[in-house]
Amino acid sequence: MKYFFYVIVLLLASCKSIPAPATSEGVGEIMNFLASDELEGREAGTKGIALAADYIETLFKEYKVKPYFKTFRDTLSNFDSSAAYNMVGFIEGTDKHLKNEFIILGAHYDHIGRIKPKNGDAIANGANDNASGTTMVLELARYFGTAKTNKRSIIFALFSAEEKGLLGSKHLAKKLKDNGLNLYTMLNFEMIGVPLQNKDYLMYLTGYELSNIAAVSNAYSDKKIAGFLPKAKEFNLFNRSDNAPFHEVYNVPSHTYSTFDFTNFEHYHQVGDEAAAMDFSHMANLVNELIPVMEGIINAPEQEIKYN
Ligand SMILES: [Zn+2]
Numbered sequence: 068m069k070y071f072f073y074v075i076v077l078l079l080a081s082c083k084s085i086p087a088p089a090t091s092e093g094v095g096e097i098m099n100f101l102a103s104d105e106l107e108g109r110e111a112g113t114k115g116i117a118l119a120a121d122y123i124e125t126l127f128k129e130y131k132v133k134p135y136f137k138t139f140r141d142t143l144s145n146f147d148s149s150a151a152y153n154m155v156g157f158i159e160g161t162d163k164h165l166k167n168e169f170i171i172l173g174a175h176y177d178h179i180g181r182i183k184p185k186n187g188d189a190i191a192n193g194a195n196d197n198a199s200g201t202t203m204v205l206e207l208a209r210y211f212g213t214a215k216t217n218k219r220s221i222i223f224a225l226f227s228a229e230e231k232g233l234l235g236s237k238h239l240a241k242k243l244k245d246n247g248l249n250l251y252t253m254l255n256f257e258m259i260g261v262p263l264q265n266k267d268y269l270m271y272l273t274g275y276e277l278s279n280i281a282a283v284s285n286a287y288s289d290k291k292i293a294g295f296l297p298k299a300k301e302f303n304l305f306n307r308s309d310n311a312p313f314h315e316v317y318n319v320p321s322h323t324y325s326t327f328d329f330t331n332f333e334h335y336h337q338v339g340d341e342a343a344a345m346d347f348s349h350m351a352n353l354v355n356e357l358i359p360v361m362e363g364i365i366n367a368p369e370q371e372i373k374y375n
Contacts (some may be wrong), residue, residue, distance in 0.1 A: 110180025
């Protein structure tokens with residue numbers, strides 16, 4: 068009986084810091100807000116995206132993520148609007164040496180706003196592009212904010228003005244480099260709201276052939292989580308999202324994970340890119356599959372992702 072009591076106490080103590088797994092309901096709640104008509108397509112510098120930023124701030128605080136700068140808002144120096152800002156959160160590493168090395172988990176939270184109406188709908192909601200990547204980063208923030216298992220420090224970077232030419236990530240990469248931030252790797256998420264079809268991997272990586280990132284990712288998963296999509300190379304997706312400025316400024320492994328393969332989603336940059344077209348259980352599954360991968364990368368004693 069006494070033994071039983073101790074087991075229960077131990078179980079309770081260890082459960083306390085284990086975050087609940089991602090669920091389709093939880094993912095759906097974030098997605099439904101970020102892609103709602105109220106946010107009017109989250110164009111950089113508009114009122115709609117400011118609502119998204121307020122919401123992200125609320126979640127960061129709830130998840131015990133701290134601002135990396137004075138506030139969560141990192142106003143762009145390269146865009147003609149004081150209302151364009153990245154949202155930048157931070158969780159310090161727990162290891163006294165490794166915490167000086169940083170990993171950025173990123174996604175752009177802006178989209179293209181209002182466009183030419185189709186059947187009376189003029190709002191490009193940007194659910195897949197890129198409320199989905201934003202949700203992934205927020206879910207990872209929720210996990211690490213509660214678990215506090217990260218030996219290296221993590222920056223959660225939600226970029227503005229990606230759709231204006233990667234402006235948010237260009238601004239932040241330069242600013243962090245100028246501040247002397249020691250970046251190990253930048254891992255970005257784009258368009259992960261709909262599963263790949265007929266592939267033997269869950270996500271593809273842009274710049275697959277440039278580093279060992281896919282092999283490292285797969286080594287931490289019991290699934291083949293990352294693979295090579297020939298179209299990603301053909302269309303040079305490596306240079307078309309927010310990983311690219313970090314590659315350019317830092318020349319450290321910087322990649323985007325995605326599940327958009329040009330055949331599984333027909334609403335790219337159209338009014339039909341809505342939350343209702345997303346697969347929330349696929350997204351929750353991706354979050355849960357990625358957590359051990361991120362944890363492995365963040366806590367490895369040596370930096371193991373390397374450019375070839
Ligand atoms: Zn995008």
